[in-house]
Amino acid sequence: MTDNFIDRLCEAVRKGSVLTGKDIDSRYYHDLAGRPVAQPRAVVRPRTTEDVSALLRCCHREKVPVTTQGGMTGLVRGALPNPDEIVLSMELMNAVEEVDTSSGAAVAQAGTPLQKIQERVEQEGYMFPLDLGARGSCTIGGNISTNAGGNRVVRYGMTRDLILGLEVVTADGMVLQGLRKYIKNNTGIDLKQLFIGSEGILGVVTRAALRILPAPKERQVALCALPSFALVISILGMARKLLGAELTAFEVMWNEYYRLVLERVNGVVRPLSVDYPFYVLIEASGDDADRIHADLDKLLDTAMRANMILDATLSTSNASAEAIWRIRDCSLELARTFPYAARIALDVSIAIDRMDQYVKTIVARTKEIDPGAFTIVFGHAGDGNLHIELHHEHTPDRRHELERLAYQITGEFGGSISAEHGIGIVKRPYLKISRTSEEIEAMRTLKRALDPNNILNPGRIFTM
Amino acid sequence: MTDNFIDRLCEAVRKGSVLTGKDIDSRYYHDLAGRPVAQPRAVVRPRTTEDVSALLRCCHREKVPVTTQGGMTGLVRGALPNPDEIVLSMELMNAVEEVDTSSGAAVAQAGTPLQKIQERVEQEGYMFPLDLGARGSCTIGGNISTNAGGNRVVRYGMTRDLILGLEVVTADGMVLQGLRKYIKNNTGIDLKQLFIGSEGILGVVTRAALRILPAPKERQVALCALPSFALVISILGMARKLLGAELTAFEVMWNEYYRLVLERVNGVVRPLSVDYPFYVLIEASGDDADRIHADLDKLLDTAMRANMILDATLSTSNASAEAIWRIRDCSLELARTFPYAARIALDVSIAIDRMDQYVKTIVARTKEIDPGAFTIVFGHAGDGNLHIELHHEHTPDRRHELERLAYQITGEFGGSISAEHGIGIVKRPYLKISRTSEEIEAMRTLKRALDPNNILNPGRIFTM
Numbered sequence: 001m002t003d004n005f006i007d008r009l010c011e012a013v014r015k016g017s018v019l020t021g022k023d024i025d026s027r028y029y030h031d032l033a034g035r036p037v038a039q040p041r042a043v044v045r046p047r048t049t050e051d052v053s054a055l056l057r058c059c060h061r062e063k064v065p066v067t068t069q070g071g072m073t074g075l076v077r078g079a080l081p082n083p084d085e086i087v088l089s090m091e092l093m094n095a096v097e098e099v100d101t102s103s104g105a106a107v108a109q110a111g112t113p114l115q116k117i118q119e120r121v122e123q124e125g126y127m128f129p130l131d132l133g134a135r136g137s138c139t140i141g142g143n144i145s146t147n148a149g150g151n152r153v154v155r156y157g158m159t160r161d162l163i164l165g166l167e168v169v170t171a172d173g174m175v176l177q178g179l180r181k182y183i184k185n186n187t188g189i190d191l192k193q194l195f196i197g198s199e200g201i202l203g204v205v206t207r208a209a210l211r212i213l214p215a216p217k218e219r220q221v222a223l224c225a226l227p228s229f230a231l232v233i234s235i236l237g238m239a240r241k242l243l244g245a246e247l248t249a250f251e252v253m254w255n256e257y258y259r260l261v262l263e264r265v266n267g268v269v270r271p272l273s274v275d276y277p278f279y280v281l282i283e284a285s286g287d288d289a290d291r292i293h294a295d296l297d298k299l300l301d302t303a304m305r306a307n308m309i310l311d312a313t314l315s316t317s318n319a320s321a322e323a324i325w326r327i328r329d330c331s332l333e334l335a336r337t338f339p340y341a342a343r344i345a346l347d348v349s350i351a352i353d354r355m356d357q358y359v360k361t362i363v364a365r366t367k368e369i370d371p372g373a374f375t376i377v378f379g380h381a382g383d384g385n386l387h388i389e390l391h392h393e394h395t396p397d398r399r400h401e402l403e404r405l406a407y408q409i410t411g412e413f414g415g416s417i418s419a420e421h422g423i424g425i426v427k428r429p430y431l432k433i434s435r436t437s438e439e440i441e442a443m444r445t446l447k448r449a450l451d452p453n454n455i456l457n458p459g460r461i462f463t464m
Numbered sequence: 465m466t467d468n469f470i471d472r473l474c475e476a477v478r479k480g481s482v483l484t485g486k487d488i489d490s491r492y493y494h495d496l497a498g499r500p501v502a503q504p505r506a507v508v509r510p511r512t513t514e515d516v517s518a519l520l521r522c523c524h525r526e527k528v529p530v531t532t533q534g535g536m537t538g539l540v541r542g543a544l545p546n547p548d549e550i551v552l553s554m555e556l557m558n559a560v561e562e563v564d565t566s567s568g569a570a571v572a573q574a575g576t577p578l579q580k581i582q583e584r585v586e587q588e589g590y591m592f593p594l595d596l597g598a599r600g601s602c603t604i605g606g607n608i609s610t611n612a613g614g615n616r617v618v619r620y621g622m623t624r625d626l627i628l629g630l631e632v633v634t635a636d637g638m639v640l641q642g643l644r645k646y647i648k649n650n651t652g653i654d655l656k657q658l659f660i661g662s663e664g665i666l667g668v669v670t671r672a673a674l675r676i677l678p679a680p681k682e683r684q685v686a687l688c689a690l691p692s693f694a695l696v697i698s699i700l701g702m703a704r705k706l707l708g709a710e711l712t713a714f715e716v717m718w719n720e721y722y723r724l725v726l727e728r729v730n731g732v733v734r735p736l737s738v739d740y741p742f743y744v745l746i747e748a749s750g751d752d753a754d755r756i757h758a759d760l761d762k763l764l765d766t767a768m769r770a771n772m773i774l775d776a777t778l779s780t781s782n783a784s785a786e787a788i789w790r791i792r793d794c795s796l797e798l799a800r801t802f803p804y805a806a807r808i809a810l811d812v813s814i815a816i817d818r819m820d821q822y823v824k825t826i827v828a829r830t831k832e833i834d835p836g837a838f839t840i841v842f843g844h845a846g847d848g849n850l851h852i853e854l855h856h857e858h859t860p861d862r863r864h865e866l867e868r869l870a871y872q873i874t875g876e877f878g879g880s881i882s883a884e885h886g887i888g889i890v891k892r893p894y895l896k897i898s899r900t901s902e903e904i905e906a907m908r909t910l911k912r913a914l915d916p917n918n919i920l921n922p923g924r925i926f927t928m
Contacts, residue, residue: 102817103848147650155709158648160657161625170906177900182813183847184622184883186611186661187891187898188925189907193624193657197650214704240678244750245619245709286708349646353566383647384567419648427651434651436641442634442914443653449913450906461652 005062006042009086012054017092019043028069028087031080033340038083040067045092049167049175049206052088056204056455057173059086063453068200070142071113073134075345076424078199078460079142088204090141096120099212105164105181106210110141117210127215129156133329141205147197149420151328154382155248155285156213158420159196165209166192170202171451181209194446199422200457202450216285218292219248221321222300224312225276229356231308232278235299236352236381238308239282242299246292249283250382251328254359257378258327264337265330269323271313280381281328283321331378335389344403346388349416355386358413365409366390366402373402385419407433423461431462469526470506473550476518481556483507492533492551495544497804502547504531509556513631513639513670516552520668520919521637523550527917532664534606535577537598539809540888542663542924543606552668554605560584563676569628569645570674574605581674591679593620597793605669611661613884615792618846619712619749620677622884623660629673630656634666635915645673658910663886664921666914680749682756683712685785686764688776689740693820695772696742699763700816700845702772703746706763710756713747714846715792718823721842722791728801729794733787735777744845745792747785795842799853808867810852813880819850822877829873830854830866837866849883871897887925895926 003020010018019025020042028043030036041064046052059066067081069089081087090111098107101124108117114128115135121128130143132150142148144166148159156162165180168191178192195203226232232252239247259274272279282299286292296314303309315321335343350358359377366373370392379386392402407417411433417423423431431440440462447454447464454464467484474482483489484506492507494500505528510516523530531545532552545551554575562571565588572581578592579599585592594607596614606612608630612623620626629644632655642656659667690696696716703711723738736743746763750756760778767773779785799807814822823841830837834856843850856866871881875897881887887895895904904926911918911928918928 103815147654149648149650153648157621157625160654161621174902174906176903176906178903180880181815182880182883184613184617184813184844184849185880185898186613186882186884186886187880188887188895188904189662189666189910190611190624190657190660191903191906193654193660194910196654196657198653202653216708241751244680287705349648351567351645380648385648416644416646416649416651418650419646420650422650423652431652434649438638439640439642439655440652442638442640442655445913446653446658446910449909 003041005064009042009044009055009058012058013044013046013051017045017047017051019045027072028089029081031077037080040081040085040087043087043089045089047092049169052169052204052206053173053175055088056169056171059455060172060453063455065455065458067457068204070111070139070145071134071137073138074142074146074424075347075421076426078422078424078457082459090139093206097207099124099126100181101126101212103181104212106212107179107207108140108210109207110144110205111139114138114140114143121212122215125215126212128162128210128212130159130162133332140208140210144196144205144208145198145200146420146422149380149383149385151249151251151380153380154250155245160193162211163192163196163208164211166195166205167207168192168195168203168205171453171456176203179207179209199424199460201447201460202456204456217287218289219283219285219321220292220296221315221324222282222296222312223271223324224280224282224300224303225272225310226278226280226308227276227310229278232280232381233352235280235303235308238303239299242302243284243295246284246286246295247282247382248285249281250380251281252379252381253279253281253328254377256374257376260376261327261330261334265333268326268330271324272311276310281324328378331387334376338391342392344390344392344399344406346390346406346410347419347421348386348388348410349384349419350386350410350413352381352384354413358409358415359386359388361409362388362390362406365405366392369401369405370398383419425460428462467505469528473506473508473519473522476522477508477510477515481509481511481515483509491536492553493545495541501544504545504549504551507551507553509553511556513633516633516668516670517637517639519552520633520635523919524636524917527919529919529922531921532668534575534603534609535598535601537602538606538610538888539811539885540890542886542888542921546923554603557670561671563588563590564645565590565676567645568676570676571643571671572604572674573671574608574669575603578602578604578607585676586679589679590676592626592674592676594623594626597796604672604674608660608669608672609662609664610884610886613844613847613849615713615715615844617844618714619709624657626675627656627660627672628675630659630669631671632656632659632667632669635917635920640667643671643673663888663924665911665924666920668920681751682753683747683749683785684756684760685779685788686746686760686776687735687788688744688746688764688767689736689774690742690744690772691740691774693742696744696845697816699744699767699772702767703763706766707748707759710748710750710759711746711846712749713745714844715745716843716845717743717745717792718841720838721798721840724840725791725794725798729797732790732794735788736775740774745788792842795851798840802855806856808854808856808863808870810854810870810874811883811885812850812852812874813848813883814850814874814877816845816848818877822873822879823850823852825873825877826852826854826870829869830856833865833869834862847883889924892926
């Protein structure tokens with residue numbers, strides 16, 4: 001294929017950064033299940049912010065669409081290229097440039113894997129609190145563009161709460177240099193907020209100043225079995241009260257999740273029997289190991305005396321804490337033991353006092369359509385966020401019917417159709433369940449203002 | 465004055481809501497020092513979101529500028545009307561509509577005073593953590609438009625971190641209904657972020673869903689005297705370590721501030737001698753009174769043994785805690801004992817390890833210009849935020865020279881010219897010290913997109 005645009009692109013960015021034809025590895029255009037989409041026109045792998053700027057200037061001028069890629073762990077097909085798009089892979093911009101403990105900030109390039117940042121910061125006795133199962137592959141740029149949540153939101157907030165400053169390249173190649181380390185900076189419109197969670201449609205994040213905190217010396221984890229969801233809510237209230245800010249995670253697993261993890265995923269220990277209706281993982285952190293242990297112990301003891309929990313175990317070492325976390329962390333491994341095409345992954349926010357009824361409604365109404373359907377439910381109960389794997393008979397028609405039904409029920413329960421995964425392509429048809437038409441119109445207004453040629457991740461979230 | 469526009473305005477909103485001529489009370493166009501600006505063309509006091517929408521539709525169509533007013537406690541002249549503007553006062557929309565403890569959310573109209581929200585939420589055993597000296601007069605709408613900080617940012621973040629959802633009316637009268645209570649809601653561009661901290665230039669906030677938390681049962685306060693700023697930094701590190709998330713405030717006062725408060729403000733007790741170089745207020749909160757007391761006690765004891773502090777006192781009751789807080793909270797009362805026109809109020813973010821040298825530089829270089837100049841320094845050290853009252857000989861020329869110099873020094877130290885007060889009119893000439901020209905251009909792009917007729921608080925932050 002002769003492609004003059006590619007020649008001009010190669011002139012704009014350094015030639016070696018542009019891959020075309022057979023040089024394009026399949027990972028740039030295959031989904032999580034290994035299925036390909038159309039091969040992109042080219043893959044550009046910038047090494048500097050100036051490269052990103054040159055690339056976007058070129059694409060803006062010639063109205064060529066660009067898909068930005070991080071670690072490709074997203075769950076809404078947001079980073080898979082459409083036909084004829086250029087892929088902008090941030091994988092070569094993967095350095096932690098600075099760890100500044102006196103300001104409580106680390107600076108990393110957007111393509112840096114989350115775990116690399118966590119480990120670098122830990123060397124200084126600090127922590128970057130964002131944590132999620134995909135930590136080894138996902139990049140901080142992807143975390144920012146999706147406003148990732150994860151395991152510690154109950155204490156440290158979402159990615160948005162951990163960003164001090166961003167360097168962003170806009171659609172026309174302009175560099176917004178906002179890489180500042182202040183906690184407080186009320187100097188006009190806080191532009192960085194626009195680029196956090198907007199899935200790359202308004203600009204390309206190239207570097208970030210991240211908030212870091214002194215790492216707590218001690219983390220301990222309890223796993224409890226409960227007879228009802230009402231008691232899950234009660235023990236959450238009790239944990240907030242007794243542990244206060246020591247509470248760093250509160251995760252819930254329905255029976256099916258716990259049981260199937262133990263049946264189907266390798267290398268998982270079984271701290272409690274698989275017969276209980278609900279399991280709750282509670283993490284407490286702090287510097288004083290004795291205090292953390294005593295506080296968790298008191299929580300379990302109080303709950304046990306009040307007949308709230310049926311059984312419980314408390315970690316006695318880092319290894320046993322990790323073994324408990326592994327149960328909750330291997331959700332994707334569990335999902336992969338089922339056929340990809342026969343599962344629908346929901347990620348919803350629901351008021352906690354309606355969660356139980358919501359799940360029961362999803363189960364009952366999906367079974368009406370597909371008697372073989374079943375659900376695996378788990379999530380971040382402390383944040384009002386559930387993940388539901390809805391498994392069904394493998395027929396495409398049935399899939400869409402079930403998906404539509406599930407989101408419709410989410411709307412009926414006043415929930416959000418995306419707590420943390422984003423909209424991408426997969427949830428675009430359902431966006432109007434969670435946002436008003438005026439809000440979606442305001443989003444379009446912003447998109448037109450910042451990306452008038454609609455070149456950045458076009459068609460993600462909404463169509464123009 | 466015959467004013468057909470006002471007739472049309474009265475038709476659009478309910479007639480009784482529009483004040484003109486002599487019916488306009490002086491408070492709508494007088495600054496904090498009681499000095500008037502031009503009387504506005506009309507003052508509109510909507511009772512509903514629909515009123516706000518009707519007003520803005522009318523003003524948008526006829527290109528009439530509008531200044532939105534909350535509690536008029538802002539410090540950057542952002543809410544004082546320009547000549548011929550309509551004042552939109554939110555004072556009649558002042559209801560706390562809902563306190564939902566199970567979702568951890570309260571819903572309030574934008575004109576509700578902060579303290580009214582705090583007190584309503586406290587009735588349920590909850591807290592709305594935002595707190596600042598102006599709590600009795602400032603409104604939540606004003607807090608949102610300036611992304612207010614205040615006393616507890618070190619633990620609970622700024623206003624932005626406490627907003628779950630907003631209802632906003634855009635310049636053309638469109639209502640963005642985003643009054644949601646989820647902690648996690650990644651469904652496209654997070655529009656509310658645009659309206660937080662943008663000083664009313666992009667839309668008018670009418671209602672807010674606020675994050676509320678179970679109120680800690682116990683608050684205790686220590687006041688320490690320190691010999692050097694280096695030890696202020698040391699004790700901050702020690703407080704973070706020993707108190708962990710119990711640390712809810714860490715405030716610093718230079719000697720002049722403490723001494724002058726005790727000399728000039730009524731009703732302030734003197735817990736420590738006025739002879740020490742630095743004073744630090746440390747607040748710890750939690751449910752367990754004994755633990756909080758023991759932890760603060762241990763902190764003071766450890767610091768005392770290490771010769772870090774010269775003297776200290778610990779609150780023994782709510783009353784004594786309030787008495788200590790009063791010293792820090794009366795900064796505005798202290799300022800008002802000096803001639804208004806002879807003081808420059810700085811509100812800066814500075815890296816904590818450069819704060820001491822920054823203040824010394826401000827002092828030395830302002831004295832070069834004006835030997836009678838002196839500074840009163842205090843602030844939220846835990847957030848990297850200082851307030852500096854720079855007092856000078858009362859001549860307008862000198863004032864501008866000193867102000868320019870102070871912001872120039874702030875830039876030289878890599879600081880932000882506004883940590884929490886905002887830009888308004890007062891700091892507009894200095895915005896470029898803290899934001900790049902590309903960033904300011906991007907702000908203009910957003911303003912043009914969302915308010916094409918430039919009717920909302922025109923001229924605040926930047927000119928078009």
